[in-house]
Amino acid sequence: xxxxxxxxxxxxxxxxxxxxxxxxxxxxxxxxxxxxxxxxxxxxxxxxxxxxxxxxxxxxxxxxxxxxxxxxxxxxxxxxxxxxxxxxxxxxxxxxxxxxxxxxxxxxxxxxxxxxxxxxxxxxxxxxxxxxxxxxxxxxxxxxxxxxxxxxxxxxxxxxxxxxxxxxxxxxxxxxxxxxxxxxxxxxxxxxxxxxxxxxxxxxxxxxxxxxxxxxxxxxxxxxxxxxxxxxxxxxxxxxxxxxxxxxxxxxxxxxxxxxxxxxxxxxxxx
Ligand code: ATP
Ligand code: MG
Numbered sequence: 538x539x540x541x542x543x544x545x546x547x548x549x550x551x552x553x554x555x556x557x558x559x560x561x562x563x564x565x566x567x568x569x570x571x572x573x574x575x576x577x578x579x580x581x582x583x584x585x586x587x588x589x590x591x592x593x594x595x596x597x598x599x600x601x602x603x604x605x606x607x608x609x610x611x612x613x614x615x616x617x618x619x620x621x622x623x624x625x626x627x628x629x630x631x632x633x634x635x636x637x638x639x640x641x642x643x644x645x646x647x648x649x650x651x652x653x654x655x656x657x658x659x660x661x662x663x664x665x666x667x668x669x670x671x672x673x674x675x676x677x678x679x680x681x682x683x684x685x686x687x688x689x690x691x692x693x694x695x696x697x698x699x700x701x702x703x704x705x706x707x708x709x710x711x712x713x714x715x716x717x718x719x720x721x722x723x724x725x726x727x728x729x730x731x732x733x734x735x736x737x738x739x740x741x742x743x744x745x746x747x748x749x750x751x752x753x754x755x756x757x758x759x760x761x762x763x764x765x766x767x768x769x770x771x772x773x774x775x776x777x778x779x780x781x782x783x784x785x786x787x788x789x790x791x792x793x794x795x796x797x798x799x800x801x802x803x804x805x806x807x808x
Pocket of ligand 2: 605606732735
């Protein structure tokens with residue numbers, strides 16, 4: 538089933554009002570349909586990753602951002618297992634540690650940018666430095682307000698050097714977040730995951746919405762646009778993310794390198 542994925546892109550330069558997005562959109566699909574479609578997508582992801590790896594000229598960087606309980610972990614688990622773990626690394630970003638805090642905020646991100654031929658997934662990213670940092674004034678506005686431009690330049694440099702930057706904002710409603718946090722409280726196996734900060738941060742929901750809107754407006758660029766993914770229905774989110782990743786890898790159009798041996802000659806010898 539071919540979804541029109543272009544419509545989930547934030548057009549560079551456009552205004553963003555997150556309230557206008559339907560977080561429970563499901564593409565008129567049924568859950569079972571979407572699940573079997575995802576299996577086909579997994580195969581395609583794997584085939585394309587093989588080519589990217591063989592070509593060794595480009596890398597794919599997948600940036601995942603979302604509110605708490607927005608589904609970053611679930612997306613990584615359910616969608617990314619289409620990839621061969623040998624060529625795929627995941628890095629989760631929390632508040633900077635003692636070493637990181639003494640560097641510029643892009644330092645820790647630059648260190649984990651995937652090498653040519655590889656795929657990298659960022660579970661939270663440099664965007665934390667214009668989200669949580671902005672909401673809680675962890676650095677003065679004079680400082681964080683300059684970061685949008687740094688980030689755009691950084692991502693442009695990566696793009697020019699062969700790293701495709703794919704940015705996905707998993708967008709859930711406030712009500713869906715409430716349900717998910719409550720579910721974690723109900724299930725003893727999920728208690729370890731419950732963090733007081735999640736409930737505290739929820740009080741800043743509107744500030745986070747504003748910060749995300751600014752991020753989407755200022756940093757959706759032709760070379761690395763932001764996608765807003767309807768996130769309330771996990772099965773639809775998974776399918777859409779899988780489709781966008783596949784389409785991006787296809788766009789990258791990796792070319793299989795020529796063999797270094799005379800294949801016909803060896804075939805003759807080993808028949
Ligand atoms: P879940 O959605 O499952 O709770 P999570 O991504 O919130 O997962 P946690 O380890 O619970 O993972 O939280 C990471 C924390 O790190 C978040 O509270 C986030 O705000 C914080 N963080 C990320 N980047 C920065 C940053 N640059 N400065 C300060 N805090 C940050
Ligand atoms: Mg958390």
